[in-house]
Amino acid sequence: xxxxxxxxxxxxxxxxxxxxxxxxxxxxxxxxxxxxxxxxxxxxxxxxxxxxxxxxxxxxxxxxxxxxxxxxxxxxxxxxxxxxxxxxxxxxxxxxxxxxxxxxxxxxxxxxxxxxxxxxxxxxxxxxxxxxxxxxxxxxxxxxxxxxxxxxxxxxxxxxxxxxxxxxxxxxxxxxxxxxxxxxxxxxxxxxxxxxxxxxxxxxxxxxxxxxxxxxxxxxxxxxxxxxxxxxxxxxxxxxxxxxxxxxxxxxxxxxxxxxxxxxxxxxxxxxxxxxxxxxxxxxxxxxxxxxxxxxxxxxxxxxxxxxxxxxxxxxxxxxxxxxxxxxxxxxxxxxxxxxxxxxxxxxxxxxxxxxxxxxxxxxxxxxxxxxxxxxxxxxxxxxxxxxxxxxxxxxxxxxxxxxxxxxxxxxxxxxxxxxxxxxxxxxxxxxxxxxxxxxxxxxxxxxxxxxxxxxxxxxxxxxxxxxxxxxxxxxxxxxxxxxxxxxxxxxxxxxxxxxxxxxxxxxxxxxxxxxxxxxxxxxxxxxxxxxxxxxxxxxxxxxxxxxxxxxxxxxxxxxxxxxxxxxxxxxxxxxxxxxxxxxxxxxxxxxxxxxxxxxxxxxxxxxxxxxxxxxxxxxxxxxxxxxxxxxxxxxxxxxxxxxxxxxxxxxxxxxxxxxxxxxxxxxxxxxxxxxxxxxxxxxxxxxxxxxxxxxxxxxxxxxxxxxxxxxxxxxxxxxxxxxxxxxxxxxxxxxxxxxxxxxxxxxxxxxxxxxxxxxxxxxxxxxxxxxxxxxxxxxxxxxxxxxxxxxxxxxxxxxxxxxxxxxxxxxxxxxxxxxxxxxxxxxxxxxxxxxxxxxxxxxxxxxxxxxxxxxxxxxxxxxxxxxxxxxxxxxxxxxxxxxxxxxxxxxxxxxxxxxxxxxxxxxxxxxxxxxxxxxxxx
Numbered sequence: 001x002x003x004x005x006x007x008x009x010x011x012x013x014x015x016x017x018x019x020x021x022x023x024x025x026x027x028x029x030x031x032x033x034x035x036x037x038x039x040x041x042x043x044x045x046x047x048x049x050x051x052x053x054x055x056x057x058x059x060x061x062x063x064x065x066x067x068x069x070x071x072x073x074x075x076x077x078x079x080x081x082x083x084x085x086x087x088x089x090x091x092x093x094x095x096x097x098x099x100x101x102x103x104x105x106x107x108x109x110x111x112x113x114x115x116x117x118x119x120x121x122x123x124x125x126x127x128x129x130x131x132x133x134x135x136x137x138x139x140x141x142x143x144x145x146x147x148x149x150x151x152x153x154x155x156x157x158x159x160x161x162x163x164x165x166x167x168x169x170x171x172x173x174x175x176x177x178x179x180x181x182x183x184x185x186x187x188x189x190x191x192x193x194x195x196x197x198x199x200x201x202x203x204x205x206x207x208x209x210x211x212x213x214x215x216x217x218x219x220x221x222x223x224x225x226x227x228x229x230x231x232x233x234x235x236x237x238x239x240x241x242x243x244x245x246x247x248x249x250x251x252x253x254x255x256x257x258x259x260x261x262x263x264x265x266x267x268x269x270x271x272x273x274x275x276x277x278x279x280x281x282x283x284x285x286x287x288x289x290x291x292x293x294x295x296x297x298x299x300x301x302x303x304x305x306x307x308x309x310x311x312x313x314x315x316x317x318x319x320x321x322x323x324x325x326x327x328x329x330x331x332x333x334x335x336x337x338x339x340x341x342x343x344x345x346x347x348x349x350x351x352x353x354x355x356x357x358x359x360x361x362x363x364x365x366x367x368x369x370x371x372x373x374x375x376x377x378x379x380x381x382x383x384x385x386x387x388x389x390x391x392x393x394x395x396x397x398x399x400x401x402x403x404x405x406x407x408x409x410x411x412x413x414x415x416x417x418x419x420x421x422x423x424x425x426x427x428x429x430x431x432x433x434x435x436x437x438x439x440x441x442x443x444x445x446x447x448x449x450x451x452x453x454x455x456x457x458x459x460x461x462x463x464x465x466x467x468x469x470x471x472x473x474x475x476x477x478x479x480x481x482x483x484x485x486x487x488x489x490x491x492x493x494x495x496x497x498x499x500x501x502x503x504x505x506x507x508x509x510x511x512x513x514x515x516x517x518x519x520x521x522x523x524x525x526x527x528x529x530x531x532x533x534x535x536x537x538x539x540x541x542x543x544x545x546x547x548x549x550x551x552x553x554x555x556x557x558x559x560x561x562x563x564x565x566x567x568x569x570x571x572x573x574x575x576x577x578x579x580x581x582x583x584x585x586x587x588x589x590x591x592x593x594x595x596x597x598x599x600x601x602x603x604x605x606x607x608x609x610x611x612x613x614x615x616x617x618x619x620x621x622x623x624x625x626x627x628x629x630x631x632x633x634x635x636x637x638x639x640x641x642x643x644x645x646x647x648x649x650x651x652x653x654x655x656x657x658x659x660x661x662x663x664x665x666x667x668x669x670x671x672x673x674x675x676x677x678x679x680x681x682x683x684x685x686x687x688x689x690x691x692x693x694x695x696x697x698x699x700x701x702x703x704x705x706x707x708x709x710x711x712x713x714x715x716x717x718x719x720x721x722x723x724x725x726x727x728x729x730x731x732x733x734x735x736x737x738x739x740x741x742x743x744x745x746x747x748x749x750x751x752x753x754x755x756x757x758x759x760x761x762x763x764x765x766x767x768x769x770x771x772x773x774x775x776x777x778x779x780x781x782x783x784x785x786x787x788x789x790x791x792x793x794x795x796x797x798x799x800x801x802x803x804x805x806x807x808x809x810x811x812x813x814x815x816x817x818x819x820x821x822x823x824x825x826x827x828x829x830x831x832x833x834x835x836x837x838x839x840x841x842x843x844x845x846x847x848x849x850x851x852x853x854x855x856x857x858x859x860x861x862x863x864x865x866x867x868x869x870x871x872x873x874x875x876x877x878x879x880x881x882x883x884x885x886x887x888x889x890x891x892x893x894x895x896x897x898x899x900x901x902x903x904x905x906x907x908x909x910x911x912x913x914x915x916x917x918x919x920x921x922x923x
Contacts, residue, residue, distance in 0.1 A: 001027060001028065001029055001030055001032060001077065001081075001130055001133070001134055002027070002028045002030055003025060003026070003027055003028075003126075003127065003130060004026040004027065004028055004109070005025070005026040006023060006024070006025045006026075006123050006126055006127070007023070007024050007564060007565075008022075008023055008024075008116075008119050008122070008123065008565070009021070009022040009023075009024060009564075009565055009566035010119075010538065010565055010566050011538055011565065011566035011567035011568055011569065011570065012566055012567045012570065012571070012602050012605070012606040013562060013565075013566035013567070013602060014562060014563060014598070014599050014602060015100055015113040016098060016100075016113075017602055017605040017606055019098045019115055020566060020570065021115060021116050021117065021119070021122070022098075022113050022114065022115060022116070022566070023085075023113070023114050023115075023116050023119075023122040023123055023125075023126050024111055024112070024113045025081075025111070025112045025113075025114075025126045025130075026104070026109065026110075026111055026112075027078050027081065027109065027110050027111075027112050027130065028108060028109045029076070029077050029078060029108045029109070029110065030108065032076075032077045032108075032137070033107060033108025034108070035077075036074035036075055036076055037071045037072075037074055037075050037076075037077065037080060038071075038072065038073060038074035039074065040137055042136075042140040043071075043136055043137060043140075044068075044071050044072050045140075046136040046140045046141050046142070047068075047071060047080070047084075047133075047136055048068065049141065050132065050136065050141065050142045050147060051084065051087055051132075051147075053087060053090075053091065054067060054068055054083060054084075054087055055068060057083050057086075057087070059083070067083050076101075076103075076110070077133060077137075078101045078103070078110030078112050079101045080133055081101075081112055081126075081129045081130055081133055082099040082100070082101045082112050082113070082114055082129075083099065084129035084132055084133060085099070085112070085114045085122075085125040085126050085128070085129035086098075086099050086114055086115065086125075088125045088128055088129060088132075088150060088151070088154060089114075089116065089117065089121060089122065089125045089154060091151050091154075092121070092151050092154035092155045092158060093155060093158065094116070094117040094118060094121060094154070094158055095117075096114070096115040096116060096117060097115065098114075098115040099112075099113060099114045099115065100112075100113040101113070104589045105589065105591050111589060112126070114126060117158070118157060118158045118161050118162065119161075120157050120161060121154050121157040121158050121161075124150075124153065124154060124157060125154060128150045128154075132146075132147070132150075159348070159349070163183075163190075164203060165454070165455060165456035165459065165460070166203050166204050166454050166455035166456065166459075167188075167190060167201065167203055167204075169455050169456075169459050169468075169469070169470040170190075170192075170201060170204075170455075170470045170473050170474065171190065171192075172470065173468070173470035173471055173473070173474045174192050174474055177474060177478070177484075178484075179192055179193055179474070179478060179484040179485075180192075180193060180194055180484065180485060180545075180569070180570055181193075182542065182545075182546070184200070184546070187202060188202055188203070189201070189202045190202070191546060192474075192477060192478070192484065193478065193483075193484035193485065194484070194485050194486045194488075194545040194550075194553070194569075195485075195486035195516070195544070195545055195547060195548065195549075195550035195551060195553060196486060196514070196548060196549060196550060196551050197482075197483050197484050197485065197486060198546070198548055199477040199478070201473075201477075202452070203452045204425050204452045204453055204454070204455060204473070205425070205451065205452045206424060206425060206473070206476070206477060207477075208424045208476065208477070209423065209424050209425065209451065210422045210423070210424075212422060213421050213422030213423045213424075213451065214423070214451040214452075216421055216422070217421055217423060217426070217449050217450060217451040218264055218451065219263070219264070220261075220263055220264070220296055220448060221237075221239045221263060221294075221296060223421060223448070223449050224237065226420060226421070227417060227420060227421075227446060227449075230416075230420050232413070232416070232417060232420070232446055233439050233440070233443075233444065233445045233446060234445055234446055234447075235259070235298040235299050235301060235445050235447060236253050236254065236298065236299040237253055237259075237296055237297055237298030237299060238252050238253065238296075238297055239263060239294050239295065239296055239297075240294070240295055240297060241293060241294050241295070243282065243285055246281060246282065246285055246297065247278070249297040250278075250281060250297060252297075253297055253298060253299045254299055256275065256276050256277070256300075257274050257275060257276050257299075257300035258275045258281065258297055258298060258299060258300050259271070259272070259273050259274075259275065259296075259297075259298045259299070259300045260272050260275055260281060260284035260285055260287075260288050260295060260296070260297055260298075261288055261295070261296050261298070262288045262289075262291035262292030262294070262295060262296070263292045263293075263294035263295060263296055264291070264292045264294070265288075265291045265292055268388075268390040268391075268392035268394060268395050269291050270287050270288040270289075270290060270291035270292065271288070271389070271390050272284035272287060272288070272363070272366075272389060273300060273389040273390060274300050274389065275300070280366070283366070287362060301431045301443070301444070301445050301447075302431075302433070303431045303432045303433040303442070303443075303444060304320055304431070304432065304433065304434075304435070305320065305321045305322075305323075305390075305391040305429065305430075305431055306318060306319065306320050306321065306402065306429070306430040306431070306432065306435050307319050307321055307399075307427055307428070307429055307430075307453070307457060308406075308410075308414045308427070308428040308429075308430055309425075309426070309427055309428075309453060309455075309458055309469055310414055310415060310417075310418040310423070310425070310426045310427075310428060311424070311425050311426075311469065311472040311473055311476060312424060312425075312472055312473075312475070312476040313415055313418065313419065314415065314472065315406070315411045315414050315415060316403075316458075316467065316469050316472050317401070317403050317458035317467040317469050318401070318402045318403045318406050318435065319399040319400065319401055319402060319403075319457045319458055319461055319464075320399070320400045320401075320402045320435070321391035321392065321393065321397050321398075321399055321400075321457065322391055322397055322398050322399070322400065322462075323386050323387070323388040323389065323390060323391045323395075323396075323397050324358045324386070324387045324388040324395060324396030324397050324398075325384050325385060325386045325387060326338060326340075326341055326358075326379070326384075326385055326387065327379070327382065327383070327384050327385075328378070328379025328380050328381055328382060328383040328384075328385070329379075329381055330378070330379070330380055330381035331378065332378065332379075333375060333376050333377060333378055334368070334373060334374070334375050334376070334377050334378075334379065334385065335375040335376065337379065337385075338358050338360065338375075338387070341358055342357045342358055346460075347396075355393065355396070355398065355462065356393055356394055356395065356396050356397075357396065358387055358388075358395075358396035359395075359396070360375070360387075363387075363388050363389050363390070363395075364387045364388065366389075367386060367387060367388070367389060368385075368387075371385065373385065393454065393456065393457050394454075398462035398463075399457035399458075399461045399462050399463075400461060400462060400463040400464050401458070401461040401463065401464025401465050401466075401467065402435055402464070403464075403465070403467060404465075405435060405436045406435050406436065407435070407436050407437055407438050409438040409439075409440075410430075410435060410438060410439060413439065414428050414430075417446060417449060418449070421449050423449070423451055424476065425451075425452070425453065425473065426449055426450065426451070426453065427449070427450035427451075427453025427454070428446060428448070428449050428450070429446070429447040429448040429449075429450065430444060430445070430446055430447065431444055431445055431447055432444025432445075455469050455470065486545070486550055486551055486552055486553055487552050487553070487573045487574075487705055488545075488553045488554075488555060488569055488571075488572040488573050488574075489504055489552075489553070489554045489555070489572065489573065489574040489575075489576065489701055489702075489705060490555045490557045490567070490569070490572040490574070490575050490576065490603045490606070490607075491504065491554070491555065491556050491557060491576040491578070491603075491697075491701070492556075492557045492558070492559075492575075492576065492577055492578070492600045492603045493576070493577055493578025493579045493580065493600065493616075494578070494579050494580055494581040494596075494747065494749055494750075495578065495579060495581065495690070495745075495747070495749050495750045495753060496578045496579065496690065496693065496694045496697075496753075497519075497520070497536075497556045497557075497558070497578060498519045498520050498521065498556055498726065498729060498744075499682070499691070499694045499721075499726050499729045499730075500576065500578060500694045500697050500698045500701075501517055501518070501519050501554055501555070501556040502517070502519060502719075502725060502726055503682065503694065503695065503698035503715065503716075503719055504517075504554045504576075504698045504701055504702055505517040505524070505552075505554040506715045506718070506719045506725070507698065507699070507702040507707050507711055507712055507715040507716075508552045508554065508702065508707065508711075509526075509715070510707075510711035510712075510714050510715050511552075511707065511708075511711055513551040513552050514526050514549050514550055514551045514552070515550070515551070515552045515553075515554060516543075516544035516545075516547055516550035516552070516553050516554070517544070517553070517554040517555065517556070518535045518536055518540040518541060518543075518544060518554075518555050518556050519535065519536065519556045520534045520535070520536055520556065520558070520744075521533075521534070521535075521727055521863070522535055523535045523540050523543050523544065525544070525547055525549065525550060526549075530543065531543070534558075536555075536556045536557060536558035536560075536561055537558065537560065537561030537564065537565060537568065538561050538565045538566060538567060538568030538569075539565075539568065540555075540561075540568070541553070541555045541557075541567070541568025541569055542568045542569075545568070545569060553569075555568070555569070555572075557603050559588075559590070559596065559599055559600065560588075562599055562600075562602055562603075563588045563590070563599065566602075567602065567603070567606055569606070570606070571606045571607065571608050571611075572603070572606055572607050572608070572611065573607065573608060573611040573612070573705055574607060574611055574612045574613075574614060574701050574704050574705050575603040575604035575605075575606060575607040575611075575612075575613050575614065575629075575631070576603070576604075576614040576697055576701050577600055577601070577603060577604055577613075577614070577615055577616060577622045577625060578616055578622075578693075578694070578697055579616050579619050579622065579749065580593060580596055580597040580600055580619060580621040580622055581593070581747065581748065581749030585776060585779070587774060593621065594621070597621040597622070597624070597625070601625040601628055601629075604625055604628075604629050604631065605625075605628050605629055605630070607629065607630070607631035608630075608631060609630045609631055609632075610631075610632075611631045611632070611704075612631055612632050612633070612634045612654070612701070612704040612705070613625070613626070613629040613631045613632070613633055613634070614634045614635075614636065614697060614700050614701045614704060615633060615634070615635055615636075616635075616636060616637070616693075616697070617635035617636060617637040617639075617642045617644040617645045617648075617655070618637050618638055618639060618642065618693075623635075623644055632653075632654070632704075633648065633653060633654075634653070634654040634655060634656070634700055634701075634704050635648050635653070635654075635655045635656075636655065636656040636657070636693070636696040636697050636700050637655070637656075637657050637658070637696075638657075638658045638689065638692065638693055638696070639657070639658075640657045640658065640659035640660075642657070645657060645666070649666045649668070652668045653668075654666070654667055654700070654703075654704060655700070656696045656697070656699055656700035656703075657696070658677070658692055658693075658696060659671075661676050661677055661678065661686065662674070662675065662676050662677070663675055663676075663677060663680070663692065663695055663696055663699060663716075665699070665700065665703055665709075672709060674699055674709065674712055674713060674716065675713050675716050675717070677692050677695075679716075679717065680692075680695055680716045680717070680719075681717075681718075681719065681720045681721065682694070682695055682716070682719050682720065682721050682726075682730075683695060684721070684730065684732070684757060687757060687760060688721075688730060688756070688757045689753075689756050689757075690753035690754075690756065690757075691721065691730060695716060699712050699716070702715075727863050727864070727867065729743060729744060730743055730754075730757070731743070731867070733870050733871075733874060734874070734875075735847070735850075735856075735870070735873060735874060735875070736874075736875040737850070737851075737852045737853075738763070738850045738851065738852060738853060738854040738855065738856060739854070739855050739856070740847065740850075740855070740856045740857075740858065740870050741758070741855060741856070741857045741858065742858045742860060742863065742866050742867060742870065743857065743858075743859055744859070744860070744863060745859050746770075746771060746772055746859065746861075747771075747775070747779065747783075748779065748782045748783060748786060751783060751786040751787065751790065751859075752786060754790070754857070754859075755786065755789065755790040758790050758791070758855065758857055759789075759790055761855040762853070763851070763852075763853030763854045763855060764792050764793065764850075764851055764853070764854040764855070765790065765791045765792050765793075765854070765855050765857065766791060766792065766793045766794075766795070766846050766849075766850055766854055766855070766856045766857065767787055767790060767791035767793070767794050767795070767857045767859065768795045768797055768839075768842050768843055768846050768856070768857065768858045768859060768860070769783065769787045769791075769794055769795070769796055769797070769815065769859050770796065770797045770798055770799060770802060770811065770812070770815070770839070770859060770861065771783045771802070771811055771814075771815060772802045772804060772811075772861075773798075773802055773803045773804035773805060773806030773810070773811050774804040774805070774806075777814050780811050780814035780815050780818070781814050781815070781817050781818035781821070782818060783815050783818060784796075784814065784815035784816060784817060784818020784819040784820075784821070784822075785818040785819070785821060785822050786818075787815070787818070787819060787833075788818070788819045788822035788823065788827075788828045788831045788833075789822065789827070789828060790857075791831065791857070792830060792831060792832070793831070793832045793833070794819060794831065794832070794833040794834075795833070795834055795835075795836055795842045795845060795846050796812045796815050796816060796819075796833060796834070796835045796836070796842075797812070797835075797836055797837060797838065797839045797841075797842035797843075798811055798812055798837045798839070799839040799860070799861035799862055801861050801862065802861040808837065809835075809837060812835050812837060816833070816835060819831065819833050839860060839861060839862060839865075839866075840865065840869070843858055843860070843866060843869050844869065846858070847869070847870075847873060858870075
């Protein structure tokens with residue numbers, strides 16, 4: 001077996017709209033291509049011996065042991081690799097269960113899709129599964145230590161990359177409330193919500209947290225002074241910087257016992273409690289100085305250590321923290337007891353698990369010396385030995401929930417303390433003998449106030465009731481009823497995506513909202529270009545959704561991004577599918593137009609149930625998508641009598657149609673006319689049917705999302721097919737003697753749509769044509785045939801950006817073959833053509849030789865370059881083009897017999913001086 005490629009999907013995708021995290025491995029089975037598992041000697045027994053837990057995989061039989069029965073009966077190795085990869089992750093603590101395996105059009109090559117919780121771990125599991133299966137095939141087994149190493153590696157990967165327990169609890173609460181989130185690439189920050197509604201957290205710091213309050217909480221001495229001045233009980237203490245100040249400081253706080261701790265520190269680092277001697281004080285000073293240059297010396301107060309969590313001025317949880325300890329059994333040494341305690345599956349390194357492993361350190365040795373013990377000591381049964389002086393969970397301590405027993409006066413005091421310091425989320429450390437009594441009665445004190453307090457002691461206490469402390473955090477950031485999402489309109493289809501996306505964005509601009517949108521030519525926020533390029537993938541979508549000024553997101557969504565990474569959002573409000581035509585077939589295992597339709601349906605399948613799926617009722621493949629959609633359906637059609645639309649409208653559904661020259665909305669029994677097509681600049685005075693269709697889709701999508709009819713009309717009246725508003729989409733220029741049209745049509749459907757406009761031109765029609773090199777040979781040939789049907793004269797060119805690994809001249813050769821096929825059939829005897837591979841030179845030639853009244857159509861790869869060439873030649877820059885040469889009926893095809901005659905049917909070949917210019921002429 002050989003892994004050809006592994007890719008990671010992070011949003012709704014071709015394999016699953018609802019399971020967003022998928023690794024897809026392209027796997028060549030090689031010699032196993034026609035060898036099912038039952039024909040591999042010893043494979044079943046070897047697999048069961050290595051992974052007996054596969055008995056729990058149901059697979060298609062739907063029962064325990066179902067998958068293994070498939071292996072015994074005979075199944076292909078790609079399917080087995082899928083299940084093994086899922087099981088390896090589950091053994092490492094990442095429970096996953098979704099997988100799919102499909103053979104590609106290449107025999108023996110499979111796409112294996114597996115769910116993951118951690119991206120890196122998912123990719124590792126895919127590779128390890130292949131390695132494990134290959135070993136069983138070759139040797140009959142997989143070494144136990146290899147499996148253990150795989151499991152250990154996966155656990156380490158997961159622990160290194162997963163969110164901390166506090167952040168994880170907040171994210172889980174956000175997910176439960178359908179609040180989207182994403183990890184930002186800086187300072188471990190998490191964004192909750194989209195666009196203008198977003199909030200940010202960093203662990204348990206929020207964007208509400210005052211920097212003054214956080215800085216004050218980090219200054220333990222400053223905190224103590226402010227609280228003391230406010231009458232809050234705090235320890236008596238002082239700050240020193242040098243060892244020779246220690247003795248005087250001890251006297252100042254009333255002598256031993258004392259606490260010595262760093263002025264700036266966390267997680268109990270450098271703290272020594274119950275210091276009783278000068279020698280111990282010096283050692284404690286050195287330990288504190290390792291953490292902070294300034295050291296606090298305080299009076300030691302006996303009692304129990306408590307952490308009080310205050311969020312948004314409310315006490316939400318209280319935990320008693322007990323230092324790390326072991327209890328004797330009369331036979332085990334202290335070292336053995338520590339190891340037994342660390343075997344608790346809840347314990348892990350650092351903050352990875354509910355509890356932390358107990359490590360033997362300086363504090364431990366000091367306490368053991370104090371008791372007269374060492375690690376070989378055997379404790380009597382029932383005797384408790386504390387191993388740490390501090391009760392931090394990060395040093396192995398445990399937590400006992402005490403939320404329900406706190407005295408009301410203490411609750412009031414804790415709320416007051418958080419207010420005094422100014423923290424929205426505060427962890428207050430309290431020492432008292434009894435938290436159920438007022439501190440003033442027990443002599444208790446507030447030791448510290450912490451910013452960014454940990455939540456795991458409250459979420460997963462060792463004893464007592466777990467508290468959902470993440471809920472008040474999310475309620476603070478997103479009060480009930482407050483929005484967390486900006487509206488998302490996602491647009492896909494084979495042709496018309498960019499124009500429709502830009503028009504929808506233009507409609508929403510009329511509402512005064514800040515609109516962010518992505519297109520094939522760039523990312524825009526408001527009126528400004530943020531990033532130039534083809535930005536129709538998930539990363540570009542997230543640029544919009546991460547922007548804190550965006551109020552509406554309009555996202556052009558192309559097939560490539562969905563295949564490579566999935567959608568850049570979990571769901572949208574409105575999904576739009578304009579059409580599905582044969583384009584990009586044979587790429588990414590999308591081999592048929594039905595495959596392409598299934599892929600594009602991901603966009604509308606991700607629409608929320610209370611949102612809309614806007615579908616082209618004139619395209620059967622798009623209509624079929626309604627069967628998979630959860631959202632409300634809205635159809636658009638160029639045919640007012642379309643039966644799908646009529647039936648939908650009779651049932652009260654929403655639709656948009658082109659009727660009697662008007663773009664209209666159907667809403668139940670009502671017909672709401674938007675505007676006449678002749679008054680909409682985008683439609684070229686109603687002469688460009690495909691632009692009418694784009695305008696219908698855009699108007700319907702905006703209306704479904706709540707846009708007012710007045711705003712839709714205003715947008716349609718002010719949106720032009722110009723180089724500034726829709727670059728490369730039907731940009732018509734008045735060149736004085738003739739006209740020029742720039743368009744990005746690059747597939748058969750695009751050529752056909754363009755032809756519906758161009759063929760109505762009364763003058764000579766000159767086309768500068770080409771096609772992307774990654775299309776199939778037959779697609780390029782089709783472009784040639786269509787060109788011969790549309791144009792009187794054709795110049796075939798290639799652009800370097802369009803070659804896409806094809807040899808120079810090869811795409812032009814196939815387009816030429818398509819033209820010659822039409823000429824050989826005698827269908828377009830007047831058509832002439834030549835090949836000029838250099839795009840700029842081809843455009844210049846067309847413009848130089850255009851006769852009066854002609855239309856020069858430039859199907860350019862470099863839109864900006866073509867626009868520059870045109871604008872440099874315009875007699876008056878920005879002149880409004882005249883449409884007078886176009887015949888009035890948009891659906892009438894000119895009589896081919898009226899075209900210019902040809903002198904003979906044999907093409908002549910000549911080579912120009914420039915080696916990049918090859919000319920075939922058909923005079």
